[in-house]
Amino acid sequence: MLDVMDSAATSEIDPGQLDRVVGRAHQALARRQDSDGHWVFELEADATIPAEYILLEHFLNRIDDATEQKIGIYLRRIQGEHGGWPLYYGGKFDISASVKAYFALKCLGDDVAAPHMRRAREAILDHGGAERSNVFTRFQLALFGEAPWHATPVMPVELMLLPRSAFFSVWNMSYWSRTVIAPLLVLAALKPVAVNPRGVHVQELFVTPPDQVRDWIRGPYRSVWGRAFKVLDQVLRPATKLIPSSTHRRAIDAAVKFIELRLNGTDGLGAIYPAMANTVMMYRALGVPDTDHRAATAWEAVQALLVDHEDEIYCQPCVSPIWDTGLAGHAMMEAASGPAGVDPGATKAGLDKAAEWLRDRQILDVKGDWAINCPDLEPGGWAFQYNNDYYPDVDDTAVVGMLLHRQNDPANAEALERARKWIVGMQSSNGGWGAFDVDNNKELLNYIPFADHGALLDPPTVDVAARCISFLAQLGNNEDRPVIERGLQFLRDEQEKDGSWFGRWGTNYIYGTWSVLCALNAAGVSHDDPMVVRAVEWLRSVQRPDGGWGEGCESYEDGPHGIYKEGLPSQTAWAVLGLMAAGRRDDPATVRGIAWLTTHQDENGEWDEQPYNAVGFPKVFYLRYHGYRLFFPLMALARYRNLGISNTRHVAFGF
Structure with missing residues (x-):
């Protein structure tokens, strides 16, 4: 019966329409690339x-x-x-x-x-x-x-x-x-x-x-x-x-x-x-x-x-060019991949410029504040902003690293090795990764009167850890396997009772669950692992009747996990990317999510998203990344298309 349902659901997505939606989204994102190769959106x-x-x-x-x-x-x-x-x-x-x-x-x-x-x-x-x-x-x-x-x-x-x-x-x-x-x-x-x-x-x-x-x-x-x-x-x-x-x-x-x-x-x-x-x-x-x-x-x-x-x-609270360029690059690469790739020549030229721009901004000669806990570790990360050499973060570094690795360009080899070593050295003692520091977890400091926001620290989180695992697994160095295994155990220990994962830097449990499922897939964890199965069932359980997914910032304030009054483009994309990473490309939930994305694209090839989609400090400071509504839907739609025409349904990439 499930096979019949899958077949019926899959037939609802017209391949021609899908190609057109991907093409329009690709053009919309390409138009926003700066002449020097980078992307930056409002924050x-x-x-x-x-x-x-x-x-x-x-x-x-x-x-x-x-x-x-x-x-x-x-x-x-x-x-x-x-x-x-x-x-x-x-x-x-x-x-x-x-x-x-x-x-x-x-x-x-x-x-x-x-x-x-x-x-x-x-x-x-x-x-x-x-x-x-x-x-x-x-x-x-x-x-x-x-x-x-x-x-x-x-x-x-x-x-x-x-x-x-x-x-x-x-x-x-x-x-x-x-x-x-x-x-x-x-x-x-x-x-x-x-x-x-x-x-x-x-x-x-x-x-x-x-x-x-x-x-x-x-x-x-x-x-x-x-x-x-x-x-x-x-x-x-x-x-x-x-x-x-x-x-x-x-x-x-x-x-x-x-x-x-x-x-x-x-x-x-x-x-x-x-x-x-x-x-x-x-x-x-x-x-x-x-x-x-x-x-x-x-x-x-x-x-x-x-x-x-x-x-x-x-x-704005800050700017996000490294993050935006890394994520936009992944979406553009996905759209240009495979037999049905959109304008692969022009996309490659644009991504080559993006890669050059990113390589020039890798921090190789400044030992920032992170070195207080890692004095013998050589720098090799990327920051979030244009110039923030003392404060690179492993999340940006992993995203950029995965993009440069996917390019398969020898010019990226040195940058990738420096990034790999830095991320390995930044792993915390519990197997996870914080964003900027190692073992920044003296929890009692969050109780001093100055810290009424409760965010004085940068402890390891599952979304950042997932990205680091994805990067290291994608590189495939045998010597990194113990590091990956410690990270996987951290993710396993942090799974919520309902099967989801908390999203520290994106809203919220849908973001965290997508991040972890991608990492588990990249690291070779079986799609039948109980941890994966529980996460998939949770994602199915919070899908909206119209096929989309949404989650409000209220989920940081003791509100329901994975629930919102409307479907949102970025969160629908995260959910279907997570399901596809778990081997559920033809799941009816995935197909309905893809259908939702195709029908909500506007005439400019973009999606509208007013609600906030990220967090600075839970309960205190929230963010709206204006680029999320563009590159995540494109990434999800192109990934769905590519898996449908590929000889294999396994995706090793961390996104």
Whole structure:
């Protein structure tokens, strides 16, 4: 009976229509390749960063009215029906994002009596007021004098002097925490006050006047350790006043030295907005002129994150050219593969340019922060952004490595070997891989008052581990088999009870499950392995009646796994890629998913996807990769087509 169903379902996909859909998607993606060979798409977050950008200009008194008014249009457009601002498309009210957005709009001159401002203010007050916003928002309020500095946790700049062996050392924190904290510690030490040339204040957002708030630090407490660290915070607060001024000055100098070594040219500190903006404010607080090359470089890096759509502007958290180029390259290669390949000659020429561009950006001569735990390991990775040499990540490195390996070009050999050795050396002791560091897993740090976002660390995750396993398995070096086996055991141990896997960097269980199924396939794990069977059954169970798949960011907030109100192109593509990696190319669920993708393509060869499809920090910071709606559907459709005309149904590639 199953064979009959498979045959009937397969016949519903017209090969000619499939070829046309793949061809249009291939052309759409090809049009977006830059002349130098790379791809880069917009990376959108929530209201927080555009609002912070406005506040940064008012902190410095470097106001560009034209830019700010366009950001205001963006902020008003994404205001939620609940009156405040969510962290992702259609999400619930978030008090911290709402406080910053309201403050920014007031800086623009929005009348506090206007309906959108009144609704926002009422929502903020209904949720406890600005005093209940998160740590980073309270730092922002303190910089503007809207809240006292004791509203923020004790974070003495002397942390920069602690060795790696000290529990509270910045070297035990994640890359993103380290780079954000370093300039923030200097700001907390100097306690500057924003220029705020228009004298904008937001005292109306507080339920209790700031000078009367008795308890600023109230969690969230995820265990008794949170309360214990709060007591420690109270003890340290008066004790920091006893630190000798010479030590204080030495710590500030250490922070500045740390930052200036990592300014990364035009991409700024860590190549992420919070670290870059904090650096700009730090230089102003230190009295460094805006014309100084260091301050100017930091400011230019922030400016480069603005996205101008003529009628509105927003600020990105960072840029993603390496990631976008690697993933787009895989999709283009898949589309051009096989007897029915789309324009193989032109595609090869484009991918050759992409490969050259990527090889030039492999980090071969900088031992970044990862070397603190791996001092004998030679560099060989790629970063996420254009210039972020101190912070390559294994996920980007694996994706780029798989693409270069699939090209079968001798010019890629050295780059592949350097990448292989680096990824092997970056494996954590539990068999998994974190994104940027080895064994960055001192979980207790996530309970300090500063870490109310719960994302101070970079522990191993299944999606990153899956990509590393896929890369090493694709290379096929026998000496790497023990590394792969340890990684496979990590994946096996991390499988959820329902058969899925958690997706740390993409939304969410569909992303994690797709990633792992690809890795298991590449590593030669049997399609009949119980781990695989359970994952396949889970994917089938969450398919929507219309044939698509979708998952909301609510799944990071104790919502259902793999469920959303509508099908989404990227997630439908992940699901069918996962099923095909598990040997289920002709499964009715796969066929229905492919049919969904073919019928949802627009006339430009693209797909529309408004909901967010990735995560920075679960429950705190979400992302929308604008490229996901293009290259993942193309990859899935082309893979389905290629498997249908191939002599074998086994796919060794990690995607």
